[in-house]
Amino acid sequence: xxxxxxxxxxxxxxxxxxxxxxxxxxxxxxxxxxxxxxxxxxxxxxxxxxxxxxxxxxxxxxxxxxxxxxxxxxxxxxxxxxxxxxxxxxxxxxxxxxxxxxxxxxxxxxxxxxxxxxxxxxxxxxxxxxxxxxxxxxxxxxxxxxxxxxxxxxxxxxxxxxxxxxxxxxxxxxxxxxxxxxxxxxxxxxxxxxxxxxxxxxxxxxxxxxxxxxxxxxxxxxxxxxxxxxxxxxxxxxxxxxxxxxxxxxxxxxxxxxxxxxxxxxxxxxxxxxxxxxxxxx
Numbered sequence: 001x002x003x004x005x006x007x008x009x010x011x012x013x014x015x016x017x018x019x020x021x022x023x024x025x026x027x028x029x030x031x032x033x034x035x036x037x038x039x040x041x042x043x044x045x046x047x048x049x050x051x052x053x054x055x056x057x058x059x060x061x062x063x064x065x066x067x068x069x070x071x072x073x074x075x076x077x078x079x080x081x082x083x084x085x086x087x088x089x090x091x092x093x094x095x096x097x098x099x100x101x102x103x104x105x106x107x108x109x110x111x112x113x114x115x116x117x118x119x120x121x122x123x124x125x126x127x128x129x130x131x132x133x134x135x136x137x138x139x140x141x142x143x144x145x146x147x148x149x150x151x152x153x154x155x156x157x158x159x160x161x162x163x164x165x166x167x168x169x170x171x172x173x174x175x176x177x178x179x180x181x182x183x184x185x186x187x188x189x190x191x192x193x194x195x196x197x198x199x200x201x202x203x204x205x206x207x208x209x210x211x212x213x214x215x216x217x218x219x220x221x222x223x224x225x226x227x228x229x230x231x232x233x234x235x236x237x238x239x240x241x242x243x244x245x246x247x248x249x250x251x252x253x254x255x256x257x258x259x260x261x262x263x264x265x266x267x268x269x270x271x272x273x274x275x276x277x278x279x280x281x282x
Contacts, residue, residue, distance in 0.1 A: 004028040004155060006186050010047065011054045011193055013085070021055050021085040025077060028152050035148035042076040044153040045218045045272075046200030048103070050193040051085065052113035056099045057192075059087035064097060064117040066192045069223045071113040076217075077105050095119065120228075133240035133260060134162050136181050145203070157201045158185045164208075171208035176245035178202055183237035190234035196223055198241065199257045199270040205245035206253050216253060216274040223270045233261030251276050 005026055013021035025043040032041020049071050056062060077083050083105045090098040096118040103110050139160040145151070149167060160181035164170065171177065182198050183190065190198075200221065207213035229239065240260045247254045253274045259267040 021059055022082045024080055024082050027079045030152040033149045038152055046197040048111055049196040052101050053196050054193045055085035056087045056101050056115050060089050062117055064119055065228050066225055067118050068116040071221045073111045073218050075110050077110040156185050158183050166208040167203050169211040176205040176209045178243045181238055181240050187237055190229040190237045195268055202243050205243050205255050206248050215277040218274050220273040225268045226266045229267055233263050233265045235262055
């Protein structure tokens with residue numbers, strides 16, 4: 001059996017003759033449950049967001065930090081077939097740059113994204129943490145996503161849940177919130193690509209308030225990076241994340257995610273809109 005590829009291996013694009021960047025997504029990045037073949041799910045949205053961020057940086061030779069990334073998922077990509085990424089600079093500037101990237105597979109656009117890049121200024125931020133994360137060493141390393149409902153991509157992540165995981169009804173009668181330390185399973189340093197990946201590396205919070213979760217698909221995913229991750233604020237690649245459901249109804253759900261460094265520094269916030277899929281009758 002071929003060992004799973006790491007995030008770094010996936011982010012190593014091939015450059016095509018027309019200048020586009022190409023990568024094929026393997027099945028172990030599927031959002032489908034482990035109990036089913038990867039093809040029963042779709043390429044994990046966090047990975048696609050990371051590919052968009054890396055594709056703009058690499059394809060446009062950008063050096064300024066990524067500040068905002070907004071991804072729209074238009075159609076599901078197929079596993080094992082090349083996806084072509086075509087970045088373009090919308091507007092350059094001394095302080096702020098705007099970029100975009102389009103991804104297609106066999107001529108069919110699968111997703112596109114826009115990114116805002118800019119340098120921070122000198123004054124220190126004043127962003128108090130509203131709730132101190134628990135000490136990493138105080139949490140059970142066995143409290144991780146596992147079982148038949150665990151998505152394939154979860155094998156790429158190391159988790160330390162605070163009171164979870166609560167998938168399939170663990171938060172019944174309580175707010176739909178999951179709090180967890182996370183890092184990439186290979187221990188790689190936390191950078192903007194890994195941060196984009198991890199901000200989507202938990203099942204929808206709505207799945208914690210019912211034992212019969214509705215199926216859904218992401219249509220919009222926005223990330224704002226507040227502080228660049230460093231070995232000081234994300235030692236050994238660890239950061240603390242909180243995922244919370246904001247709304248569920250009328251065929252949609254909206255979730256927020258926040259990432260903090262080990263020192264309490266806010267690293268990033270994200271908002272994700274998902275469309276509930278119609279339930280088929282037996």
